[in-house]
Amino acid sequence: MSTPGDLLFPIRANRPDLCFALTAEIMKGLRGSATVQDELHAFAYYDARNLLGFVDGTENPVGHEAADAALVGDEDPDFRGGSYAVVQKYLHDVDAWERLPVETQEKVIGQTQEKVIGRTKAIDVELDAPGSHKDVNTVIGPDGTEQRILRAAMPFGRPGHGEFGTYFIAYARDSRVTDTMLERMFLGTPTSGPDPLLDYSRAVTGTRFFVPSADFLRAIPGDGGQSSSSFSSSSE
Ligand code: HEM
Incomplete structure (x- = not known):
């Protein structure tokens, strides 16, 4: 679903009080000139797991590979050091999810039906699972190498309201890489x-x-x- 906004402030810190204080300061500056479209308070969960119980972010590039995946380089000198961000707020049907056996959440060996994540749940080992989330998001570029993005998704929710979600945010040097992943996720792949x-x-x-x-x-x-901020702002 497309929900337009002009500014995004992805505020992250190990201390939620600091996130809150910075958000309040920013809002003081924007009051009267911006309408908040969405405000979401997310958190880190266990060993970097999402609310489906799987470790999230394992295959993220790190160090110079992260910069290479996320930051515009010499191919576009006017915007060097910038990045293309995609945000999506997902809500999970945890009741349906929890009805699946863990093996199905991971993958079903020898069957073609469900094989959802493509990694094991307990210890996060990669599985050979065609059609899984991992497989759909493994995109090989024209030069034969894997095309990568830098993901920074975080869980959020209100168990008392039955709300369990993932705030997906990813940064890419080339917006077409994220677009290709989204197309493959929502429309399917050739296989x-x-x-x-x-x-x-x-x-x-x-x-x-x-x-x-x-x-x-x-x-x-x-x-x-x-x-001095490297972030754009508003609708979070
Ligand atoms: C409901 C939202 C989502 C959830 C809960 C989720 C969860 C996961 C999990 C558990 C993994 C495996 C561990 C890891 O490597 O991080 C993964 C991998 C990955 N996801 Fe997602 N994801 C979500 C949405 C997306 C979206 C929207 C994209 C792309 C636009 C995406 C791209 C990727 C990529 C590129 C990988 C790594 C694939 C690999 O190289 O193994 N994910 N995701």
């Missing part, structure tokens, strides 16, 4: 149907943002050199 994770997860928001670099923001005329 498999849509991502089976979507049988248990529903996207209720979806927006893209360009994240300018701090240098880009500082160079905006009239800014007076005051900007």
